[in-house]
Amino acid sequence: MPETEKPLFGHPWIFIRGVPSLTFLPPEGPSEVAFAGRSNVGKSSLINALVGQKGLARTSNTPGRTQELNYFVPDGYSGEGSDLPPMAIVDMPGYGYAQAPKEQVDKWTKLVFDYLRGRATLKRVYVLIDSRHGIKKNDEDVLTLLDKAAVSYQLVLTKTDKIKAPAVPKLLAETADKIRKRPAAYPAVLSTSSEKGDGLDDLRQAIAETVGIVNWK
Numbered sequence: 001m002p003e004t005e006k007p008l009f010g011h012p013w014i015f016i017r018g019v020p021s022l023t024f025l026p027p028e029g030p031s032e033v034a035f036a037g038r039s040n041v042g043k044s045s046l047i048n049a050l051v052g053q054k055g056l057a058r059t060s061n062t063p064g065r066t067q068e069l070n071y072f073v074p075d076g077y078s079g080e081g082s083d084l085p086p087m088a089i090v091d092m093p094g095y096g097y098a099q100a101p102k103e104q105v106d107k108w109t110k111l112v113f114d115y116l117r118g119r120a121t122l123k124r125v126y127v128l129i130d131s132r133h134g135i136k137k138n139d140e141d142v143l144t145l146l147d148k149a150a151v152s153y154q155l156v157l158t159k160t161d162k163i164k165a166p167a168v169p170k171l172l173a174e175t176a177d178k179i180r181k182r183p184a185a186y187p188a189v190l191s192t193s194s195e196k197g198d199g200l201d202d203l204r205q206a207i208a209e210t211v212g213i214v215n216w217k
Contacts, residue, residue, distance in 0.1 A: 008086065008216040009204050012075040013051045016088075019069035022114055026071060028121045031211035032088045034069075036112070037128030038138060039094030042158040042194055046128065047072070047091055049194040050203060057091050067093055067108055069115060087211045090115075090122075096138040117149045124186070124210045125153040126203075131160045131171055131191065135178055147184045152210075154186035155179060156203060161193040 019025055037043050044057035056072060069092055073085035092115075093108045116125065125146060129135055135143075135155075146153045155175060160168050172189050179185040190206060192199035208216035 008074065008208065008213055009051055010217075013053060013056055013072050013089075014075045015056065015070060016073055017071045019071065019111075019115075020067070021111060022118070025069075025115070025119070026088075028119070030073070030085050030087050030121065031123045032090050032119065032121050033123055033207055033210060034090040034092050034116075034125045035128060036092045036125050036142060036153075037094060037158075038096040038130070038136065041094065041128045041130050043091060043094060043128055045194040046156070046158060046192060046203075047089060049192075049197065049200055050207075051089075067104070069093070069111065086213055087207075092125075095142060096136070113145060113149075116146065116151050122151065124207075125151055126156050126207075127153050128156050128158050129175065131157040131163050131168070134171070135175065143179065143182060143185065147182050150184055152184055152186060154206065155189045157189065157191040159193060159195075160191045160198060161196045 017024065017026055035043050035047060047057040048054050051072070057070065069090055072089045072091070073087070092112050095109065095112070116122070127139070127142065127146075129139060143153070157168075157171065157175065163171070168191055172191055176187060176189045179189075180187070188206075190199055190202055192203055194200075204216060208214070
């Protein structure tokens with residue numbers, strides 16, 4: 001099939017821009033979904049697995065390496081008129097790290113929260129939760145801010161290959177119960193393993209439905 005007609009997640013994706021402040025945001029155009037989570041929750045690894053490209057989003061063992069809003073889109077679009085990409089993925093700076101200077105932490109935090117409150121094309125935030133640790137206090141703080149900003153979000157458990165398989169359904173149910181009364185939370189919780197590929201199609205389907213793409217496979 002023609003290059004621009006390849007399935008959404010079978011299409012090559014490219015990095016188009018790092019955004020250190022809101023003045024560098026791309027013009028609002030295609031729908032955006034953003035990925036948030038504590039540092040080292042596996043955000044970059046999940047994005048890479050989602051689009052099937054190992055080196056797209058940078059991964060690191062150093063907490064706080066992702067210091068900008070990083071934009072990714074399917075390749076082959078000029079960015080103008082009918083050639084706008086169908087959607088963009090935004091990799092947000094990890095939160096909850098302690099090794100960076102407080103001034104930098106505050107700057108990155110302000111960038112993220114200003115983006116969440118003011119981006120009309122942002123359709124949903126996928127908040128990643130390490131399945132080995134569950135929802136922590138800094139996760140709850142972010143969920144509360146998303147609730148206050150009325151930004152739709154959905155929780156995604158990561159690294160489920162690191163826990164025993166029978167524990168996954170119980171963890172999904174417990175996590176869903178914890179967010180049941182949160183006004184901006186999507187009720188269904190997803191589980192994934194970037195390493196094993198578990199749950200990736202469920203996440204792809206969720207994203208496609210969120211941005212209104214029917215034929216994503």
